Amino acid sequence: MTEFYRSYLAVAVLILAAIGMVGFMLGLGRLIRPVRAQEQKYIPYEAGSDPTGTFGQSNVRYYVFALLFVIFDVEAVFIFPWAVNLESLGWFGLVEMTIFVVVLTLGLVYAWRKGVLRWA
Amino acid sequence: MNAVALTTLGIEIGWGAALAIKTLVILLIIPAGALILGYVFLLKMMSHMQSRLGPMDPGGFHGWFQLIGDGLKFVQKEDLMPDGADRKVFAGAPAVVLISTFLVFLVIPMGPDLVVKDLDIGVFYALAVSSLSVIGILMAGWSSANKYALLGGLRAAGQLIAYELPLLLAVIGVVIQAGTMSLNGIVVAQQQQSIFGIDWIGNPYILTQFVGFLIFLIAAQAELTQTPFDMPVAESELVGGYHVEYTGFRFLFFFMGEYGTAFAFSAIAATLFLGGYALPWVEGDLANWIGPLVLFAKLMLVAFLMFWARFTFPRLREDQLQAFAWKFLIPLGLANLLVTALFKVAF
Structure with missing residues (x-):
């Protein structure tokens, strides 16, 4: 093997x-x-009082963060091989990556200016 | 006793047996690590820093019985599952969290030969498997059929993905300097490199990657959902967050996962920035023998910093947390990356 x-x-x-x-x-x-089953034990615990309202309605405010995360996480996959080989790539590699990071940062700045990063 | 230690004693074993022994050692590391961190920091340090009398009392000397008592209590608890819960997902969630913690220890070197498998992509692998716990946390929050658990799970997901990026960027700085992703390779690089020609202690990256070290510590703190980033489990807001419905062994899994991950992140930080198992001028078999102790000492130092922050800072707000990651840590991490690359290419 x-x-x-x-x-x-x-x-x-x-x-x-x-x-x-x-x-x-x-x-x-x-x-x-x-195991001592009692009906009350299986009520969802909400700080002592009986639960009210329905479960499952929540405003997921930061789904946009998840989209941003995907962009940057894919970037990380590109950067790691580059980081390992930077010694042999030299100035060429540095300039290429600077352009790549600047483009990515533009995306972050755009999201920032659009107010996506603010808790609205 | 580890496989290589046996080889140095003159006992030859095949790689299959070695793998089995190493796997067993790792299975013991997590509970042991969680216990050590629990005792040293959670009980002693917190009790002293916050003047808590309770955890100092049971058993007499500094409350040594407290954790054992807690463990015994968990064992006796009923395994409750709320009525509306998604039973399979609910039951599986703590296991996912704990297993992701186990997997991290595969690549952490405790000596030149004391590593289960020194993968070429070591750091990348460690970060990837450690972030699998997000899935377990989301599963727990979603399947509990509890409003607070759902809120906690969503907060945790938002927080863990936001701080995954600074963590990656901090690590990339180290990878650039070392020129390898293998954790053993990074330790060796720290021993052999020099800082502008001065080489008598090598180049522990905490000196040249100090910004990266700080980013890594802050991001690790958030990944562990420890104060000041503990909104997902904030007792005063969410009664307990994603693990509010868990009892007994399954709750114990979350506890072990949390402290095991703290142990793992401290070990990764010690390896990446403090030189790992290596001491200056110590080489060969001796490094194998004292390596685990050296790594443990460095690991406890990093863990001390993390728990110190945990016990002294107040909790942030959720929007402050997101803004801190996206508007400060990530731009800082990108800048650190480019500056590191510039120095690497220019010198």
Whole structure:
């Protein structure tokens, strides 16, 4: 097996081991914990008073942040390989990345000026 | 005892057995790390800084029994699930958070050979798997059928994605300087490089990447939802945020996930900025033996800074938090990136 596949294998083994440990602890908990069902225990807890109104209506104000995040997160995928190879790319790489970052920053400035970053 | 330590004792084992042993060690690190941070910082430091008498009392000496008592309490609790909850998602959410914490430790080197798998994309992998916990938190908030849990989950999602970017940008500065994403490679680079020709302690990146270090600490604080960025779990506003409906073991998972992640982020910060397991002039087998202790000492130093901020700062508002990330930290991170690249190319 090559080193490349061993990396994947190590990650897979760790995931399985973690799942196993979580399962073991939950199983242990199932053996130990008491079960005394009472109707009131299954009401959603809202600081002591009975819940009022309906659940599920919330104004997700910062979905625009999520859109911005996608832009910058994809940028990170481009920047990491560039960062590793900057030594060999030299001035050419620096100028290219400066242009790239400036364009991205323009996007952020645009969002800023549009008032997207303000809690309206 | 770790695989390489065994090899230095003259016992040869295959890579499969080594992997199994290392995996077991990691499975023990998380609960141990969570316990250590819980004891040293949550109980001792917080009690002293905030003059809390309760956690200092149980068991006599500095309240050593408090965490054990808490653990025993969690074990005895019923596993409650609110009526309207989405049962499968509700049950799975804490496991997702805990598993994402486990995965981070795959790449953290505790000595030149004491690492489970030194991936080429180490830092990238660590950041990627640590941000998987957002999914678990959103699952918990959404499936609880509780207004406060939903608000907490949404706040957490907004916060974690906003502070993921400064974290990435801070790390990119280090990657530029080291020229590699492998965490072991970054430690070696810090040992071998010099600061403008001065090389007697190498180049711990906290000196040349000080801005990056500060951005990383602040962003990690927000990722951990610790005060001053603890709006997602703010007791006085949301009764407890996304984990309000959880009891017993599942709540314990969130607790372990939080402190395990604090341990992981401290370890990553210590590795990236403080030279990791390396001490100046220590090499070879000796580095393997004392490496874990050195890393632990540096890790506790970083954790001290994070918990110090946690115990002394008041909570920000949600809009202040978002504005701080987008209007200050991200532009600062981009500037830091370009300046670092300029220095790298020019010198």
